Amino acid sequence: MNDTPSYIQKILVNGYRNMPPWEKMKRINELNKATQQLALSRIRNQYGDIPEREQRLRLASLWLDRETMIRVFSWDPHEMGY
Numbered sequence: 001m002n003d004t005p006s007y008i009q010k011i012l013v014n015g016y017r018n019m020p021p022w023e024k025m026k027r028i029n030e031l032n033k034a035t036q037q038l039a040l041s042r043i044r045n046q047y048g049d050i051p052e053r054e055q056r057l058r059l060a061s062l063w064l065d066r067e068t069m070i071r072v073f074s075w076d077p078h079e080m081g082y
Contacts, residue, residue: 047081058082 043058061077069075
């Protein structure tokens, strides 16, 4: 189900098509940061007052695979949680 009228969608798509690559990358970066902030908020809500390093490890474990987390950070998300 789409709640955006089709004429608005056409305006948005046309705007993105005409946007220079650097601006598209800027928008993607901003969306990634917003997504990370939402995930970090969920982590803080779920785990309470935990050290910043642990917050960042839990956040990283949402993006990186288990093997990388263990090899690089010695953090097993299956044991420690996400």
